[in-house]
């Protein structure tokens with residue numbers, strides 16, 4: 001069990017949870033979080049948002065029971081973290097863009113801290129949140145409220161693009177990046193049971209074969225993703 | 234001194250706690266978290282002769298104190314299992330049980346033969362092999378329009394008889410809670426030469442997405458597991474344990490040492506932990522010690538003293 005340092009409300013339904021401890025996580029990896037006993041049954045997968053030498057942060061949106069329980073945590077409370085799990089974003093090559101839509105900005109801060117030359121694009125349907133850290137980490141941060149952030153990105157200007165956000169955003173970025181030289185990687189979500197590759201529940205069909213989002217992903221090359229499989233959710 | 238080692242169908246186990254099929258992969262995912270020798274054994278993901286891609290659509294859904302799954306027996310097939318998974322699975326100093334599924338009688342039989350041959354070859358060369366087969370008769374019978382083999386006694390009997398002939402390995406038959414007459418089914422398995430019974434598999438259940446006006450699962454129904462099913466499983470284990478003289482392995486929602494004792498008191502020789510592995514990824518690391526502590530508190534010296542006392 002780990003100790004909660006703070007759990008700050010950044011915007012309606014959006015929280016940043018910081019937990020004590022030193023964790024060897026890489027950009028794009030996630031933890032299984034749990035601050036309750038046996039109900040709800042499943043722990044909740046949340047991406048690593050930020051790391052310091054002695055703390056780890058998560059940025060999350062209250063979606064249902066589990067994230068509501070997380071949002072009630074206060075400094076000094078205990079939480080169980082298992083991880084880090086999953087494949088990180090690969091090491092970037094050349095000019096890099098980081099694209100986050102809504103709560104999908106969560107995994108991008110750790111990436112921005114690691115790739116100081118990256119251009120950052122943050123898109124929100126409403127008011128922006130969580131932008132400060134990005135301004136610390138990068139000199140090139142584009143923030144957009146409303147509309148679509150994909151309109152602000154010219155994939156041809158980058159060699160590597162990492163994206164996380166609504167399926168429609170990632171898919172339209174993938175279409176836009178098609179034919180450009182940019183390699184696009186996306187972080188995707190599926191309901192997870194174990195988080196460690198044992199239960200075959202978070203399966204994604206990529207290029208005809210089954211992949212596990214928890215251990216083969218959550219980061220996948222965009223060209224491998226079967227978007228229909230995600231729209232069905 | 235309290236000891237919890239036991240014997241199941243002729244196979245010695247360091248403790249009566251096994252990991253349930255489909256919740257533990259082939260062991261590897263958990264081996265990074267704790268030494269698997271802390272478990273009495275591990276049961277493989279359900280395997281079929283040919284590889285299966287599993288079901289499309291939603292595979293997992295959470296319910297009050299339970300989960301529903303519709304994984305659809307996704308597995309690499311027995312040949313790939315033998316080549317790529319078994320060597321590692323047998324390296325953990327814990328019993329290895331292979332869960333065998335099939336869509337036709339022939340698939341079951343050929344699968345059992347393949348596992349048996351491979352296992353004999355390994356044993357002959359002094360290597361660790363498959364210790365036991367757990368026959369999953371809850372698979373949909375392709376010929377009978379997808380009704381599970383484990384519902385009707387006659388259909389189950391065909392499979393159990395044929396697989397019993399095809400293997401010399403110790404054989405557990407895993408019963409479905411959907412069986413028309415569970416006690417009759419259990420007696421039939423014993424008569425056909427099963428070395429033990431395990432139960433329960435998941436309970437057929439349903440969830441509806443009211444906004445989409447659709448079933449959550451493409452196949453309409455899915456299997457319910459977890460703490461929610463424990464009282465039902467306990468009742469069924471109790472009924473079956475009183476109907477047969479072969480050992481019974483209790484499964485269903487087990488999430489603590491207390492739960493384990495309940496199942497042993499109901500007549501189980503061993504238990505399997507399924508969904509609780511998701512609740513606590515390190516469940517197998519501590520449950521055996523917790524069981525010993527609880528026995529100490531309760532003044533129970535041996536599980537034999539309380540088995541089936543209810």
Ligand SMILES: Cc1cc2nc3c(=O)[nH]c(=O)nc-3n(C[C@H](O)[C@H](O)[C@H](O)COP(=O)(O)OP(=O)(O)OC[C@H]3O[C@@H](n4cnc5c(N)ncnc54)[C@H](O)[C@@H]3O)c2cc1C
Nearest residue numbers: 044045046047060061063064065066067106189190191218
């Ligand atoms: C690898 C990974 C990383 C993630 N990182 C983050 C993160 O950094 N920040 C963050 O806020 N969230 C993240 N998520 C999403 C987060 O895990 C879910 O929002 C959370 O599990 C919801 O739990 P809940 O109990 O609050 O909601 P629930 O009560 O479980 O769900 C609320 C509603 O949403 C629906 N729902 C939720 N998830 C799914 C799904 N996958 N498929 C279908 N329906 C669904 C439910 O059916 C229900 O109607 C991540 C998910 C994954 C897989």
Ligand SMILES: Cc1cc2nc3c(=O)[nH]c(=O)nc-3n(C[C@H](O)[C@H](O)[C@H](O)COP(=O)(O)O)c2cc1C
Nearest residue numbers: 253254255279302369433434458459485486507508
């Ligand atoms: C995700 C998942 C996959 C499963 N796959 C199998 C399987 O392949 N073969 C099998 O016999 N049982 C399978 N089961 C059933 C479990 O082994 C067990 O019988 C059931 O879940 C009840 O136990 P529990 O409540 O402890 O989970 C599966 C269960 C779950 C949750």
